[in-house]
């Protein structure tokens with residue numbers, strides 16, 4: 001039986017990152033993938049959907065500019081766009097595969113790194129069985145990292161064929177812009193695809209959310225901006241709606257809704273996307289005799305470790321946040337825990353971007369989460385219309401919101417930026433959170449001009465009572481408040497100078 005110091009199952013972002021970190025420790029490692037290297041980080045997931053989003057954003061912007069000068073819009077071609085998306089995912093896949101291959105054949109790594117295509121499962125705490133085309137092989141592993149990721153959750157009674165009724169695994173394989181599309185579930189995936197398809201201007205989008213509002217985990221002020229733009233792009237949003245049935249009829253989709261007032265409606269659309277969350281890929285992954293616990297949301301791990309001392313679980317497979325950067329962080333952490341001196345696995349400073357219209361970037365807590373934890377906090381908001389860079393872009397839609405602790409230290413709890421360049425603006429704050437620092441540093445450093453980060457600096461200065469624009473003068477664009485014992489109150493810091 002071939003012997004490895006580490007076997008990693010799954011070559012998505014989490015497993016790939018874990019394998020490469022193991023190379024730094026010079027450990028003999030086997031990476032096993034049953035499908036394509038890159039996982040949902042590349043195909044039917046992060047990179048593919050972001051390429052669709054980028055192109056849709058350009059089309060929306062371009063069309064908007066043409067309308068401004070009364071110029072007719074050109075036709076856009078679905079297949080050309082789809083082929084551009086395929087090029088992006090292919091580039092990334094080739095990069096990851098070629099990198100793997102070059103390492104495997106290099107002098108330094110040829111005895112360390114091995115790769116097998118096949119489906120893997122654990123026979124015991126040290127034996128991994130790999131099956132490919134009916135051929136089975138068993139290898140011995142000192143340590144094992146499970147990184148098998150997740151797949152779309154499917155609702156009972158809905159028959160997904162990935163052609164007419166689809167999940168995120170099928171939506172990108174259509175061959176034309178559908179005339180109409182219903183999206184069930186207005187979480188991140190649902191809202192991103194609603195933004196993408198409404199942005200192209202070729203598809204009537206219907207968005208169904210069982211909760212009271214779209215993006216139920218986000219603050220109302222963020223949701224309001226996104227919802228307003230979706231509506232402006234012609235999206236019909238059914239909030240608090242119960243999906244009674246959704247089925248294929250004559251190659252179209254018929255669905256029935258029960259609305260909040262009890263009224264029932266029947267709709268017909270060309271295609272459906274089911275985006276109601278994801279489930280971890282654990283089926284048959286390990287034998288029952290192993291102490292690996294599953295809690296419904298994912299593998300219940302402690303600092304990436306399962307109940308077995310040599311078996312670890314990382315990425316979407318676990319109960320923690322399902323993101324590429326989190327999977328990579330966990331994968332690297334698990335390897336450091338096995339072979340080195342691990343740092344702390346910290347989730348508080350994880351940055352996220354939701355690719356909507358406009359983009360929404362976040363780090364740390366939002367108000368919903370702070371309130372759910374019963375925290376008192378200070379919160380400052382600044383509208384994009386006071387930021388020179390946004391004025392120059394002729395796009396002042398959006399705002400910055402910063403949350404800090406309600407004490408003299410004012411440690412950063414979290415931030416949301418909604419608007420252009422949101423994603424690049426949050427990095428400095430992510431760093432402050434990771435360093436567990438107060439906000440003074442941000443107030444004093446000199447930002448480039450004009451930049452969106454100047455808006456963040458102004459937020460910080462408002463909290464410190466030394467902003468250039470005063471919130472009590474332009475309260476429609478700036479606010480500085482405390483949230484104490486369930487109530488908001490205006491807050492003006494008197495620094496005495």
Ligand SMILES: Cc1cc2nc3c(=O)[nH]c(=O)nc-3n(C[C@H](O)[C@H](O)[C@H](O)COP(=O)(O)OP(=O)(O)OC[C@H]3O[C@@H](n4cnc5c(N)ncnc54)[C@H](O)[C@@H]3O)c2cc1C
Pocket residue numbers: 009010011012013014015032033034035036037038039040041042044045046047049050118119120121147148149150168189281285314315316317322323324325327
């Ligand atoms: C539509 C969509 C958009 C997204 N957008 C973003 C985004 O913008 N930013 C972001 O950070 N995240 C995004 N995500 C989430 C991100 O894709 C996932 O969090 C990330 O891919 C998880 O990485 P992973 O390695 O844990 O799992 P995966 O990427 O799912 O990879 C797991 C791999 O394991 C393989 N595998 C499974 N079982 C076995 C087995 N038994 N044997 C061998 N191999 C196996 C699979 O084939 C797969 O390649 C998005 C997800 C979706 C669906």
Ligand SMILES: NC(=O)c1ccc[n+]([C@@H]2O[C@H](COP(=O)([O-])OP(=O)(O)OC[C@H]3O[C@@H](n4cnc5c(N)ncnc54)[C@H](O)[C@@H]3O)[C@@H](O)[C@H]2O)c1
Pocket residue numbers: 155184185186187188189190192208209210211214215216243275276277278321322323352353354355
């Ligand atoms: N930009 C990004 O970072 C990004 C993009 C896409 C996905 N992701 C990751 O992928 C994960 C999965 O995304 P997702 O959107 O599938 O899940 P999600 O949990 O974000 O959203 C699912 C939504 O479906 C709704 N829902 C559930 N059952 C329903 C029903 N029967 N009828 C109507 N609505 C229903 C839920 O209330 C929720 O709003 C995310 O949690 C995120 O971690 C990240």
